[in-house]
Amino acid sequence: RKEVEQDPGPFNVPEGATVAFNCTYSNSASQSFFWYRQDCRKEPKLLMSVYSSGNEDGRFTAQLNRASQYISLLIRDSKLSDSATYLCVVKGRGSTLGRLYFGRGTQLTVWP
Amino acid sequence: DARVTQTPRHKVTEMGQEVTMRCQPILGHNTVFWYRQTMMQGLELLAYFRNRAPLDDSGMPKDRFSAEMPDATLATLKIQPSEPRDSAVYFCASGLAGETYEQYFGPGTRLTVT
Numbered sequence: 001r002k003e004v005e006q007d008p009g010p011f012n013v014p015e016g017a018t019v020a021f022n023c024t025y026s027n028s029a030s031q032s033f034f035w036y037r038q039d040c041r042k043e044p045k046l047l048m049s050v051y052s053s054g055n056e057d058g059r060f061t062a063q064l065n066r067a068s069q070y071i072s073l074l075i076r077d078s079k080l081s082d083s084a085t086y087l088c089v090v091k092g093r094g095s096t097l098g099r100l101y102f103g104r105g106t107q108l109t110v111w112p
Numbered sequence: 113d114a115r116v117t118q119t120p121r122h123k124v125t126e127m128g129q130e131v132t133m134r135c136q137p138i139l140g141h142n143t144v145f146w147y148r149q150t151m152m153q154g155l156e157l158l159a160y161f162r163n164r165a166p167l168d169d170s171g172m173p174k175d176r177f178s179a180e181m182p183d184a185t186l187a188t189l190k191i192q193p194s195e196p197r198d199s200a201v202y203f204c205a206s207g208l209a210g211e212t213y214e215q216y217f218g219p220g221t222r223l224t225v226t
Contacts, residue, residue, distance in 0.1 A: 099160065100215060
């Protein structure tokens with residue numbers, strides 16, 4: 001079983017729509033969680049960290065459910081520039097301290 | 113604006129040739145990662161270093177891949193001999209170890225082995 005599982009999509013939504021991505025992780029001891037964004041033919045970049053209480057950054061909201069080992073990302077009022085692949089990322093602990101585990105990514109296309 | 117740099121950005125080579133990819137991590141970062149990304153497998157960790165010491169290279173095919181950090185400003189990934197299945201984008205990333213930290217990725221080396 002992979003450490004991080006994501007729905008690959010693709011998600012195709014109109015501008016202004018709200019879209020949500022989910023992912024699950026397998027190691028209950030995981031300690032930190034992130035969403036990265038990767039544009040076509042570019043490197044991944046940190047979008048936001050995910051905190052236990054949930055956190056918001058402008059139009060983006062991240063939620064963590066430790067009991068269900070589930071992470072989500074909500075994008076409100078989608079823009080054309082949001083088109084990218086969104087990677088769910090989990091940080092290992094213990095013997096794998098420091099290592100990040102990446103999901104395969106969910107592809108989003110926002111159309112005008 | 114500090115960035116991770118990688119060279120070369122693109123490499124086309126014939127099967128059997130040696131390939132060397134280089135990475136300059138962000139100054140002050142003590143953790144360096146090598147990843148490989150393909151359409152089929154997504155982003156895979158090949159190896160990572162902390163304070164120049166290798167911590168985990170279990171993701172690398174040992175018979176043909178090697179990763180080193182000759183000094184704090186340079187990380188190298190070598191493939192010898194290269195095979196067509198090695199064609200992928202190879203990313204280097206650096207970070208500062210701690211409770212939570214961000215990995216900063218370089219632009220990648222796009223490798224094609226014919």
